[in-house]
Amino acid sequence: MQKHKTLIRRLLIVVISLSVFVGGAIFYVSQLRTTLLSELRTNLMQTAEANARIIEEDIHNEIKTIDSIASMLSNNPSTDAKVLIKDVKDAKENSDFLRFGISGLDGNCYTTDGQKFNIADREYFQSAIQGVSMFSNTFTDVIGKKDINVFASPIYHDGKITNVLFASMETETLSEKLLNETFNDQGFSDVANEEGKIVISSHSKNRKQSIDSITKLNFVDNFDVSQMKNEKTGVEEFITPDKEHRYLAFHRLDINNWYILSIVPSNVVSTQINYFLKMAIVTWLLLAVLFIAIIIYIYISRNKADKKMEELVFYDELTGHYNYNRFRLKVQALLDQGVGNEYTLIEADVRDFKLFNEIYGYQGGDKLLCIIMNACEEQCTKEEACSRISGDRYILLLHTKTEEEIIKRINHIIEAIKYASKGMFSMFNLEYKIGIYMIEESDKDIGKCHDRCAYAKKRIKDTPETFSFFSHEMYEMQLDEKRMESLMESALEASEFKIYLQPKVTLKDKKIHAAEALVRWNSPVYGLIPPYRFIPLFERNGFLEKLDMYMIEEVCRVLENWQKEEKMPIRISVNLSRMYIFKPGFANKIVELVNRHHIEHSMIEFEITENVIYDHSEELRSIIKELQHHGFLIAMDDFGSGYSSLNMLKDIPIDEMKVDQVFFRAEKENKERSFEIIKGVLSMAKSLHIHTVAEGVETEKEVAFLKEAGCDEIQGYYYAKPLCMKDFMEFYHTFQEEDVSL
Template sequence: MSEGKKIILIVDDSFINRQMLCNILNDEYNTIQAENGAEALEILREHGERISAVLLDVITPIMNGYRFLEERQKDKVLSNIPVIATTINDPHIAEIETLKRGATDFIQKPYNPTVVRQRVENIIKLRETAAFVNTVEHDALTGFYNREAFYAHARRYIDANSEKDFDFIAMDLNDFKIVNDMFGENVGDELLKCWSKIIENDIAKNGMCGRISGDVFAVVMPGHREYSEELFEGYIEKLNRFDLNFTLKVKFGIYHVEDKSLPLSLMCDRALLAIKAIKDDFRKTFSYYDESLKEKLWNEQELTNTMRNALKTGQFHVYLQPKYDLYNNTVSGAEALVRWIHPEKGFMPPITFIPLFEKNGFITELDMYVCDKVCQIIRSWIDEGIEPVPVSINVSRVDIYNPALIETINECVKKYDIPVKYLHIEITETSYTENSMQLKDVVLMLRKEGYHIEMDDFGSGYSSLNMLNDIPVDTLKLDMGFLKKGERTGRDETVMSFVVSLAKKLSLSVIAEGVEKKDEAEFLRSLGCDYAQGYLYSKPVPVDEFNKDFVKTKMPFKGIEEKEKTDFKDVDSEALNDILDTSDFNKIFDSSAAVSALMEYDGKDIYVKRTTKDFRNFMNEITGKTGPLFKLREYMSEKAFDCFKDCFEKARKDGHRFDIILPFSENVEKKTYIRFKAKILSKTGDKYEFMADVENADKFTDGKGKIIFNGEVRRCEN
């Protein structure tokens, strides 16, 4: 074959006819010959789209031309290769039948060389034009229409069905840039292909799909469908089956197409505005567009335009809210909070600008500004001979992705020459739910530098108890809003008691924030809670006022009598059992996305005391049993249990944490390797209580029982 020439497949059972066509075409094309439809299909499957066109005689043995065309249509690739059908018998009937089966053109025998060459040239040009249009219109990665083509085709789709209602749904894959940065662009591409399949097969079965930008997709589909959080969470759950150690989230914005004459680009803008409204609300996966969003976004844009000038001109002020020791009623520390006093708008509530700054990234600059001011405040106390109290600064979930975060904080501390112990760092629990690995790395580096870490908003309803096992924090800040949804009940108190008790067993101090009433403070003290913060004691105040009222005078809080500190109040086991399956307790435990459990070990067996829902599902799947599991020893061989005992004993003596992979091989249908990541919490007599995250560790084996793992973990193979 001559290089550079296009290839034509000639299908005819007559050698003379094949040679005749070869002679007509050989000057401009390379030719391949087949005697029948079956042989032609094999050649097409071998060469694929390298074949530019097929000349097909309708009447051939074994597989005739009609059958060939029908089989070709079943193959997505082969159906794109144009076919010119030929015959001498009943040409009019043959032409109709071949065109019905997907032939592109028809030539009647005997052949006119000029006509044959022109028809072949035309059909190849037509195919190349269609391929070019397809390339221009379609996204190469996902196969979806690109933005402009999507708008054009969606416009025709809506106009052709003007009597129907439509919804425009935009979809934004959150933190996709982080996926690319952490795992590489190849993994990111595979993730996008996975997501596009979910969109095509599940979300937009009867609609039209487009890729608007890197991680933003859109669908136009018939409207008035019932949408719910459960529906969209189901799609996100499918996406999270993609093998990636990263929690993927998607936001959906829905615009009910009320004005069909609206340009598609504006419909898309409205759906994206709906996404923007919930971008940072991890409770919501979807939102509808309404006109009020316009005004909200206009206001946000106005704040965005003025924020840097506001920082430069000193419109942001640091306020301090005292933290009180619940036992001696004295100030034990403070939290630094930022307030924006605008020259025209006056005092602006943080809720109006903090979420916006988290979205546009300015929060990082503002947080570091606050850090600098707090270090300056602590320095002024030292210079005045005043014993400082620790002040905590908030590190936004956005800050944890800032590679210069720790260096910047260290520079502030060095600049004002203050001891690290006076600067506490507050991180939010939502940072853990969004990216536990990144947060863990940041916290470990901060603690290595000597900073005291406080976990904010624990108990707000989105808590992950495995976070306590995974992230080495020093203090838990409990959100009292957890108990303010109505009258406090005995069940509420038991849940709070459990959380305080668990924190204490993990050697964490506890601060309750949002304390507004004396009886709340008394109740917290009875649980063994260490500190309180809230309007009962003081609202956030300017630094001068804080210095005058709290630092220089060391003024105690007069509303509650001092009381000697006692050991923390442990959880009453009967009361705890009463609430294990209630929604109140589930809010604290079952909201965990981890496969976690509280367990007890006495040297003879491992007893399961409390589990997350995912743990129950995980263990039931492995053991084949339904309902709760209470003992795990029966699923381990002697060797596996001895490995566990040795690992536990070592952890008991140094560090209290352990990480082990061992097989469940007894009383199960299939041997399964399980990884336990755990921390010992407490000891009562000969019994040890520990909390563990578990996962299927078969992925860390070679399939023959040998464990392959690139980290520090105890291995048990049998």
Template sequence: MKTKKNSIAVSIMLVGLMLAILSGFAVFYMKDLTTNLKAETNAYLSEISQQSVKTVKKQIDGDLSTLHDLAEFIGAQEDLDLNRILSTLKGVCENNGFKRMGIITPDGIAHTTDHMEMDFSDRAYFYDAFINGDPSVTGVLIDKADGEPIHVYATPIYKQDKAVAVIFATHHMEVYQELLSISTFDGRGYSYIVQSTGELVVDTAHPGRDPAFTGLDSLFHNPDATVYADSGEIKFNMLLDKSGILEYTVNGVVKYMDYTPIGINDWYLLSVAPASVVSERSNYILTRTLFLYIGVIGLFTLLFVYILVFQHQSKKRLEQLAYYDGVTGVHNLSWFQLDAKNLLEKHTQLHYAMVQLDVDKFKYINDMFGYEEGNRTLCHIAACLQEQVKSNEAFCRVANDHFLLLLRYSTTQDLSNRIEQIRHAICAPSNEHTQYALILSSGVYKVTDPALPITTLIERANLAHKTSKDDGKGACIFYSDCIRDRLLEEKDIENHMRAALQNGEFVVYLQPKIELGTRKVSGAEALVRWNRPGKGLIGPDQFIPMFERNGFILELDLYIFRQVCKRLRLWLDCGLTPVPIAVNLSRVHLHNMEFIEKYQRVAEHYRIPPRLIELELTESVVFDNFKIFMDLVRELHQVGFALSMDDFGAGYSSLNLLKELPVDILKLDREFFRETANNDRGKTVICGVVSMAKELNIRVVAEGVETEVQAAFLKKIGCDMAQGFLYAKPMPMGEFEAYVFGRKLDA
């Protein structure tokens, strides 16, 4: 519960943090957006100004060009015929939209296309054009004829490089206002033309114009205006033909003004746009962004809630997969390790024991009654354990039929009684399990140091459990120092086994096989002993099981096989008649069938006829995997090796399998032989096995023959060979050669 509350608190903190981050991002985004939109508006305003400048300049340049062309045309005439010239100018005036055109003679009298004569000698543009020869465009002038504001173009007329008159044209003020009336910013933008000194040249007719605007000075000195720039700096920039943007407020309305040089008469184009253009765009975008932001927050919240729900469900599913056994539904090893560690840390005042138990010959249940029945048996065991395990205890299914328990106890006897009670509950006959009896083996480790890793406790219980398997069916063994010593001894063996193989410490012993009919040696079985320096001769039972567990048996088996082939080669080279030698194969070989090719190469290297080689496998190998065994027999027969089945009678299905086994030799297990040969029913079974083998053309060897009575019985029922202490014990190769050939050979 506490963990769940912590998880919720962390989730809320994460949501708050994410919202704070998103809010900060939104504020930053809005500020950045406003700044970018303002910069974008100013750039657009500058672009509009440039376009307007081009339009005005094009108009003025066009008009001046028209006057220049007319001046050259008139100057090329023979005389200055005013009537003819004015008649021509009248048509040009109408075509170009001028208010009037005319000729100013050297005395300053203007003769116009609308039949007026006026004295323009006081006009500066006449002086500039006639005296200085400079074409000009005026600012706003008052028309002497009607008092209206106008603009005047003037350019000199030359004859033989001498000014003889001035041609002029006037425009209504509205002409330039129309040029500046380009709709910008949805019709809210407008323009002025001013001198570089700030005086107004062309006003705007736009309704949004600044009130009482007569130039930049009127703006800077307007009491209702606030300009966020220095007027002197702006005028200085204008004198240098520089452009720029200024921000100001008139009557509470914020505006932006771009000033751009036109390139004529030191004129500047002023383009104005209200700041509301930016705010409206930014507000529009920000509003949409806000809705998007709210939508994202909503989606994020929904997604987060969904993730929490999905995570909770997934956690349950993962927990089911990670901590529960799929067959029985009880906890698995992963959960058990956590639970056991927690119990040991929490209840240091209690005594605990780690117990491992399993069902003897559980594979028999699967093979005889099917995996479904095997699973029902596992569920039965799990249900019994669930009833028997108390509070502050734990149990789990590890794998297959292996279960682990962590039990509380007060005394060793109390613990033994408790384990016996659990075994009784599991093994008691019931309606569900009347077909077979359950026999449990268990290993117990009394926890003396709760600080030890759980894996160490399990390993020690497992070690005791293995010992219980060795000690007989249904045994319960407590871990002890002896078992620990055995573990240390096995570790010592593992540390020295490879060096021992290289140093030739593993020695081949041969035990003769006797033909019962002639009592002659007809074969031998190769057995291994370890002649370890400082420890003497070690029997195979002390190292073979461990070598099978760690895989070293593969190297040892190949070494023994090579030594046997080498000896057979020696016998052949000495002209002796070798007897076939049987070499044991571990079940580990079945996991990799490539060993057959290795054995074949060794036999070919020593040039040993395959008929002299006999490979032995135990009956349990057949029982483990019949298909693999059949494939193995087929490949060995293709090579030419004979195959014998060792320990026949130790399993459960020998008679059923016998008819299907393509083996060459059958070796009766000594325990099977001892238990059955002393009563009539047993003798009948042995007789039947031998008789069946004979009909299947399989030779039979009896192991462990110790008395003449046993030998006579075996001979009587047709058994082919016998092997046991009655005839000879396993012996070194030299002694075997003396026993068989009458002399020892130098290897």
């Protein structure tokens, strides 16, 4: 099913990719055509503009020529047109003009070809006598009956206009001079006036048809001559009577409001455009072929890679069975379907597998791992699953829910392993650690289920037990410890750890001369937390050293305040832990800390448990002597709880012995024996000049016995439980003032 979905997804990606590719190609070709057409229009307008500049320059040059001749004639003192015409006959012979003529201010003229007529009504004459040289519109010559254009210029004598010089040129001659073929001799040019009438017509072979006005052309976009008047330049497409498409580019001249018209067949343009479009299409087709080839290659390579990846991702190379990744997918699918609560998750490993490898080598170890996996696979049904996680760790999903049935199934697997390995590993007794979690209806995550399964197995790591079922109670205990770990640093900074003092009552005078400092955690989140919940945790994670140093400093502050206020001159005992007492420089660190508060060292007593003394007697002897050298008192806590208490007394120079409450909690039949032992211990301590304290005293009978046995101080609930500072001070003052009797 998953493979089918993957195939459909890949095909969809290919189809989308090809669609995007084809769409991109079409868009590119379309944009290319638009761009090429735009460039063509630009080129046509630039050609028309260039032709316009040439025509304007040629006509202005001819006007300058006429102006020069008129200037020369100004040097002749005569103003008689008949006389002056003789001076321009030579100019006529060396030019393309049809004739030259000179007139007086009355318009009567004489020409170089012997003609005489009046030009007073001509526009060019009117312009010239106003002092403006002019090039005329096209009109019909009255003599030769051909279209001509006239150049005219004023002639001055003594600063006044006396005559007009004009030169006529056949329009055909002007056309040959000014209009050239364009676009590689495939186009031609005409000149039109602002009404669209052709005033200078090209005789190009490319014309194919004769027109006298562009108003008669069939424009594609309904172009009108009136639009040309409003624009200086432009390009329009029109269709000839024989259905040929042509482009007409126009550009306004600065002469007579004329326009240069450059006309080129559209096939000349389309040939260029089609060439580039064909090249673009061929390129895109080649890219499409390459793209498809790459897709095919990727598809084939991906299939091979997927198969290889599946082997790497879902198969265990050692055992050849499905691995943990595949196992997770199957279990997660069951959880997603909501039927996970019908199953049980089991994690198991071989006890002392490293030792097994030492005995049988890695080959033997690998062989055992394969035997275990094969046995698990054989014992599992189709709806169940199993895999090796790593090393000797295995995980199983069994379709069963009762503890009895679960253990029965697991024992079947163990028996199958024994049977398959019979006679192979006789030097090693195969044992297992097995954690079991019965999946609940609310479970939706395989990771969470596995964590609980692994946690159950971890609980029996250092025990001889084989099976461990997960329970929410033990898990909540772990979570509680994690929460406390997350809060401990900030709690220390916020002074949430508080000193509680439990008084030690001296039996001789029934007064309080000492107290033991105990810690309580007053959390704003969890309330008052007793030490049994966090001290073992802090011992394991190393935080206890910080806490104890904090407690010692707090005790020093209390003693310093009492010393300043001259009240409650009692000593306070503080517990030391074996986790940090043997660190180099420990004694000096304590001395420096206490000295900062300027208190008597004898007011502080350090309690050390018996197990610390037993583990490091020689090192501890040196540390204790150094602390005693600085005036601190040393007490052995929990005396009698171990098996070597008496032996330690000869090696460790303690100042105080605290008799463990275990003697007072003895069974009824052992009570008298316990009391006799206490008597002996107290007598021995007295002979060694060791101060004695009895812990855990709760009854009047125990107090009376201890007084008779010679105990120096008692500590316990008979007098007071551990008290906060405020309550302790009230209790102290009240107790000291009372006549306390037994």
